[in-house]
Amino acid sequence: MCLATAFANRNGEETVVAQYVAAVELREGKVLLTGIMGEETEVEGILKSVDLTKNVVEISCPA
Numbered sequence: 001m002c003l004a005t006a007f008a009n010r011n012g013e014e015t016v017v018a019q020y021v022a023a024v025e026l027r028e029g030k031v032l033l034t035g036i037m038g039e040e041t042e043v044e045g046i047l048k049s050v051d052l053t054k055n056v057v058e059i060s061c062p063a
Contacts, residue, residue, distance in 0.1 A: 021057060
């Protein structure tokens with residue numbers, strides 16, 4: 001099973017916003033991250049990249 005860690009980049013500072021992410025969905029300017037246990041984290045921003053070999057999701061957030 002491939003689970004990812006999601007990072008948000010705000011003003012050049014990267015922070016972890018969700019761990020054990022199993023699904024990523026784009027919704028009206030927001031990124032919805034769903035964890036392995038079904039918990040949801042919604043982040044306002046743009047999906048920058050998804051690297052499944054490194055299990056990383058990067059989100060670029062507005063200033």
